[in-house]
Amino acid sequence: MTSPEEDGRATALAATASEIRACTRCPLHAGRTNAVPGEGPLDPPVFIVGEAPGREEDASGRPFVGAAGRILDKAFKDAGLRRQRVFITNVVKCRPPGNRAPKAEEAEACRPYLFAQIAAVRPKVIVTMGTTGLRSLLGPGHELKAVRSKVLALGETPVVATYHPAAVLYNRALEKDLRADLRRVARLVAPAKPRVRSQSPKKGKPSVTTVSSGGVVVDAEGRILLLKRADEEIWCLPKGTVEAGESLEKTAAREILEEAGLRVKLLRPLLTIHYGYYWPPKDVNYDKTVAYFLAEPVGGRLELEGGFDEGRWATKAQALRLLHWKNDKDVVVKAFEILASSPR
Numbered sequence: 001m002t003s004p005e006e007d008g009r010a011t012a013l014a015a016t017a018s019e020i021r022a023c024t025r026c027p028l029h030a031g032r033t034n035a036v037p038g039e040g041p042l043d044p045p046v047f048i049v050g051e052a053p054g055r056e057e058d059a060s061g062r063p064f065v066g067a068a069g070r071i072l073d074k075a076f077k078d079a080g081l082r083r084q085r086v087f088i089t090n091v092v093k094c095r096p097p098g099n100r101a102p103k104a105e106e107a108e109a110c111r112p113y114l115f116a117q118i119a120a121v122r123p124k125v126i127v128t129m130g131t132t133g134l135r136s137l138l139g140p141g142h143e144l145k146a147v148r149s150k151v152l153a154l155g156e157t158p159v160v161a162t163y164h165p166a167a168v169l170y171n172r173a174l175e176k177d178l179r180a181d182l183r184r185v186a187r188l189v190a191p192a193k194p195r196v197r198s199q200s201p202k203k204g205k206p207s208v209t210t211v212s213s214g215g216v217v218v219d220a221e222g223r224i225l226l227l228k229r230a231d232e233e234i235w236c237l238p239k240g241t242v243e244a245g246e247s248l249e250k251t252a253a254r255e256i257l258e259e260a261g262l263r264v265k266l267l268r269p270l271l272t273i274h275y276g277y278y279w280p281p282k283d284v285n286y287d288k289t290v291a292y293f294l295a296e297p298v299g300g301r302l303e304l305e306g307g308f309d310e311g312r313w314a315t316k317a318q319a320l321r322l323l324h325w326k327n328d329k330d331v332v333v334k335a336f337e338i339l340a341s342s343p344r
């Protein structure tokens with residue numbers, strides 16, 4: 001059952017959509033098949049501001065249903081966001097001719113609708129996609145690259161700026177950034193969960209022995225790959241448990257591919273580390289051995305599996321600053337010693 005206050009906001013939202021469909025405030029109305037007001041629920045966790053409807057949106061009257069929409073849907077899925085729970089709209093609600101960017105005066109004419117929608121639905125977080133959305137919402141001085149990693153604000157509502165999914169169609173490398181940004185948004189709107197951290201081994205708890213294998217992946221510029229675990233929020237090296245019948249080498253290559261999307265060639269063994277820890281979610285102590293190999297990428301592209309929310313190429317100094325565990329730092333020091341004495 002909805003409250004009178006929610007009914008009032010739903011009515012205001014529907015009235016804005018009706019006004020948009022009949023709007024002639026700017027010249028874009030002349031070329032439209034359908035105006036595209038946008039869609040989504042009241043009180044959404046996320047409110048997306050794109051740029052303008054394209055051909056398929058103009059034909060259907062719905063936002064983000066074309067090729068860019070398919071990229072957005074994949075990014076939503078990757079971030080664990082449900083499209084039905086997100087409000088999606090654009091800076092201008094009518095398709096510009098030839099899919100050009102909206103002119104400043106068109107965005108200005110349409111802006112009251114955008115703000116009316118935000119006021120009616122009251123999102124937890126607003127996400128602008130592309131420069132037009134960012135500037136229309138927060139002002140002309142904003143540069144997307146400069147603000148992308150920050151959380152801005154519109155009044156008291158946090159604003160995250162990311163790339164437009166259409167930009168990914170022309171530059172596939174941006175997809176991982178778009179996905180990482182939406183994962184960050186998903187964390188912003190997720191109910192607070194206590195952070196899980198491994199602890200020193202506890203007396204009296206059952207012990208599980210495991211063998212893992214992983215790698216220090218070095219790129220052509222001599223930087224190494226670090227991954228940030230989503231559960232513990234710590235930086236680490238790619239690694240995983242050796243499966244039945246698998247060699248340490250095969251596990252290292254498989255884990256790097258699964259966790260980071262990169263196919264690698266193993267160059268040489270690095271170090272084997274032994275350590276123990278207590279893992280609260282399973283209430284057991286782990287007695288762990290991990291073999292590390294030096295590796296270089298030979299294919300694939302950096303694409304993280306769900307347990308990680310960020311990956312980056314780091315210099316030795318950056319890696320030693322970011323890595324959480326001393327064991328990982330020891331492995332990295334060893335890798336850079338070997339690289340210094342016998343460059344690839």
Ligand code: SF4
Pocket residue numbers: 020021023024025026027028029035092093094106109110
């Ligand atoms: S783009 Fe916006 S302001 Fe221009 S005609 Fe369409 S609804 Fe009206």
